[in-house]
Amino acid sequence: MVHLFDSMQRKKQPFKPINPDRVTMYLCGPTVYGDIHIGNARPIVVFDVLSRLLRHEFPEVIYVRNITDIDDKIIQRAAELQISTQELVRETTARFHADCAALGALSVDHEPRATEYLDEMIAMIEILIARDHAYVSGRHVLFASATYDDYGGLSGRSLDDQVVGARVEVADYKRDAHDFVLWKPAENAQLGWDSPWGRGRPGWHIECSAMSKALLGQDFDIHGGGYDLVFPHHENERAQNCCAYPGSGFAHTWLHNGLVMVEGEKMSKSLGNFITLRAALDQYPGEALRFLFLGSHYRKPLDYQRAKMQQTLRTLQRMYCRLSEAGLDPQETDEIPLDADFLTALRNDMNTPLALSRLSSLARQNPRQMRCCGQFLGLFTRSISEVCPVQQSTMDDPAIVAKVTARENARKTKDFATADLLRAELLAQGIEIIDTPDGARWRKISAHLLG
């Protein structure tokens, strides 16, 4: 049984899908105006692992992650670059897909784009107006937050809390400071769509509401995203769906991942420490970033540190070298059941740090099982030669070189008994021979790897 921490109930509970034959989950995807930063990369990995776990536990999983391709930031950025919004969206989406692949994330089942769901958004806004949860003000349509009794139920913020100390300037088209935009006018030549309220664009929150409803229905199992989306984005999505379709519970479980820090500090524009995933991938393999992300529990903050990355690279290298010693190709698959302790850790609210420490134990005890579990987490995507150093035979100790050469000669004369004996002698000395098309190479295996 999988247990997950529901952000709304604020507790860990058994995960019971609405329909155990078909688990449904929705993750808020990127607004495609520029490359994602490492903070946005974390949910890609977290929810990829969750989808892998759920696919292991249930016959079918429908995983939806949207692309927000309408937004003021897209319009602004396209104008700066003097290209069309379509061109910016196309290029940025392609870069996002390449980023996801570099992180080892499997493709999602549906990737709806906001521009393809305008009719559904407009229909939902019309329902909200008809039910007196939304009002038209000039050329805007706003959601009246006070009309939803449980507004704040997800984030734990009551309307009163939000007023105290708030110094937000209230736009003149709003009746109340808490009301939020469902539809706004598009000026002159700006990107826009025709609607009953004139040419305009949808608000961000209604996009996700309409897309999840269209693809997963009024009630679905899991809604995920970064912790920074709890308020206002997810609170508002929930208000829209529950008010448009009374009796609907919307998402039954809410999952949020913690934020990413850089060297102990919050990433922020003012500190100038935003790191794009691209910049991180220039320095480290995607697999190592994925390993780092899984090394912290998803609900906790994650600190991206140079020292931790170095440690991660070494840990991964040890695992690859262990596979090499066991004669196992990292990418070959085995039909063996997953290690029980490993699976128990993942089923317990995705305790990936514990699952990774189990992986380290398996490296010593059972490399075949380690490979199986590592692959389950999306690891071991590279080849041994990419990760483990291979030394040229000519570069070191003459006594060893002599033995390697003797073994090569024995092989040439098909004296395999002698060749095998020499290989075993070398291995006992901590030397592993690797036969390549260019001849034999060898490398030292450190003592802790032999043990």
Ligand SMILES: [Zn+2]
């Ligand atoms: Zn969303």
